[in-house]
Amino acid sequence: MDDVGEHRIPRGIVAEATARTMFTLTRHAPAPELAEFVEYHWVLHWDRRGKPPHEQRVLPNLSVHATFFPGASGVYGPMHDVFSHRLEGRVQGLGVRFRPGCFRAFLDGPVSDIADRTVPLVDVFGPRVIEAAESVQIATDDAQMVRTIDNLLIANRAGLSIAARRAAEAVESIARDPGITRVAQLCADTGLTTRSVQRLFAEHVGCTPKWAIRIYRLNDAAQRIAAEGEPDYAGLAVRLGYSDQSHFIRDFRAVTGQPPGEYARTAGADTERTPDNDRT
Template sequence: MAHRIPRGIVAEATARTMFTLTRHPPVPALADFVDYHWVLRWDRRGEPPHEQRVLPNLAVHVTFFPGASGVYGPARDVFSHRLSGRVQDLGVRFRPGCFHAFLGGPVSDIADRSVPLTDVFGPAAIRAAESVRTAGDDAQMVRAVDNLLIANPVRLSPAARQAAEAVESIARDPGITRVAQLCADTGLTTRSVQRLFAEHVGCPPKWAIRIYRLNDAAQRLVTEGQPDYAGLAVRLGYSDQSHFIRDFRTVTGQSPAEYARTAQAVRTGQGPDTKKAAGRIRPAASSSS
């Protein structure tokens, strides 16, 4: 089974009318560290700003966006970004567990916050950001950032590789819903897994499992409408429906039923932003999921 990558674009049908998204692989030298580069473009000149929300995920993201450049650690809350004006810029999604070598310290130090690019990559990050801003196409943007990342070669340590493999276990197997199951899969003790995740992933293993479960739940609510919530809670490994609803609301700000209704309204063109958004995007590249 291919591993899951929680992307979690909230109200994706509306989002696709607001911006275009493309993803690009890194150079081979960075394949151990980087999942992909992602390029966003939008043009909302003369249009009202759009507030785009994204569900939490485990990845460290390095971004080169006006007003949102920086190194963003793994988050426990919904991320929101205001889209206005005309923008084309790039972000890098690092493999969970694989940013430690660049950071030079525990990834938990940047959990739920961001730090300036220069704090991690030095003055060269300013030049890379300018190259991204002035690039004529995606390839130039990706090349500028790849060059920044490989300028000071780093190595994926055995512990980082072990952390990445532990996250891959969660991503590969939706049946892992408890830390004890993850320990059994990896052959590590509970304490070892907790230390590994704090140092290299940036969050406790229990939260990592929860992120995947709740992203799965959000996807099911979008595709299935209003499913049997009790049954969905059981399939996701929750002991009862109320626990599932509480977790889901904590992360998304909505109950599962509210989230499903919003998704349905967007799909049928009944949402408050859908009609306003129609036809407004000026795409510069094909959108990619």
């Protein structure tokens, strides 16, 4: 990992052990001017020439992402479903992971308008994004890619509103405290009413606060299951604040598309392992 601070961020690369043999991933801190907007840049390289294509799945999260890849460029709103991308050929590219609550400064409308959607880069960043995207594809190193996109974002950014800061702080409350498992607890932590939190999340995060809490809880569960294989599901459900195991399993399946046992087997799959330079 490249100069990116550690905190509770849902990442959700499914079957990460296998994924590391399919591509290299590095994460890079943004320019200081962008620190309040961007969590990090992520850079991918893969070379599947002469090899079977790889279908990579990623669990849903709260962040807006702007991606600069051949055939997969765009602004991706917060997703409610597992995202899948087919890796083939030889490709390099960069993605920007924005802090939840902070993309509204770049967008002409509520973030909920782009939830579960992909918007063309030019619709958000204007025509100069075309040259920036081309520069990413011909860059000779990761630092050049990062500088190119940093410059693009700096030219397009606006200030964060008070409401945006409150939304970002509400998400940080969830990230900071795994004990927040209900919207009422989030309201108590932030001092906001339920209605205020709902409005903030629709405008600036792009989902409901209930969904945001669920994403963090179930991403934690997915990481635990991937690490431990078949944990004590009843105990895990209790630690995550669920009233019973069946409720946890229903929620887990709704978010990941798989029941916990199947997810554990998928996450533990270890095919076509070859060394790479992943530094996550």
